[in-house]
Amino acid sequence: MDVEIVAPCCGSTCACTAQTVIVGTDLNTLTYDSGLCVNCEMCLAVCPHGVFEAGPRAVQLAHPECCMECGACERNCPTGAVQVDSGVGCAAAMIRAALTGSKEATCGPSDGACCG
């Protein structure tokens, strides 16, 4: 599991002493930019797998490997500090999408797809 630091903060003329670092792993599409975090802790409240932890100034990315890409964190982050590619992670739906040539896997009777 590699923690990839994508971009350091420029920090040239602003008074901000915190470094902006975008972190993620190659296990999933979750990325977190601590520089954008306003410490509202919504991601902490909504994550079902304890990926985030409270921190002194900003939230910390404690267990990115546990992320299941549900998207709750990104959706409830008011500043866009957390980003993830969420979508249907069901093998049957993906196979169906691949076979029917459609792009996105979906669920539900209205789409004529899998789960009711």
Add this chain to the structure above:
Amino acid sequence: MSELGDVRRTTSELAWHDRWDHILARWGVNRSGHRVTPGLYALGHPTPDSHVFVTANYTLSFDALRSSLAGVDGYILVLDTKGINVWCAAGKGTFGTDELVGRVASTGLPEVVAHRKLILPQLGAPGVVAHEVRRRSGFAVEYGPVRAADLPQYLETGRATPEMRRVRFGLRDRAALIPVELVHILLPMALAAILLWLLATPLAALGAVTALLAGVVLFPLLLPWLPTQQFSSKGFILGGVMAAAFAVLVFVQGSDLALWRRVGWALAYLLAMPPMTAYLALNFTGSTTFTSRTGVRREMSTYIRPMALTFGLGIVFTLASTIVQWIGR
């Protein structure tokens, strides 16, 4: 009572027909028909200061919520999720910002309660943008615990512990998913068994049934104890163990058969059974709440071809062994 919508009454008690409905739902009977009418419900004797709890219009969701609120006076706002549970509906967007904002308005909730707070189940979060709900409806979204059963403690302490915010997938949770998966494979399994029994051997029929049942019943139960990380590889191992037993049976039982014919049958089991179990195991990823889309994609790109290949070879050996058997008669 609000003028814009009717407030229905509900209780925290579950009657026998509620429990029967749950059993039917668990077995996949009339899957999207287990619905509650969307709208606002009064639980107990709520006042304008009482809490508002939000849920999906799936009977299991609604019943889990209200049965956990015994003795509580409050309102339950039921969203129209087309009879789908909170988590799946959130993923699809039906347990979402627009539906929530719309339902608050159409039920006249601002006139019913004096406060401006909605308590949502945590697993609705993938579909709801809390700050947008606040902006559009004036109501603040508070995410309650994952499990309704933790609500009494949550209401008492005013906060959720980290444990309340974790989704677990214990033995009981996994076992609860077995009936619906089993119902899905019953027909194909019966057909395969009949076909193999009539055309090949009874043992072959049993082999097919074993591989399928291992994937649908054994796999969910044994999941955390099976070696390797990915479901497909775990499934291959489980199926492999079953297949090995059948291969051994072929050598022990069929001592009247020539060695090469026994080898043929053994290979048929060893090649055809594991991929069947592995495929069902791969599909089980869709029933869990901890496999990621990226992970499932990776698993599929790694294992779908080996599954197809080994299964194909297994069919070839089964056919060949069957033909040899017919010729010999």
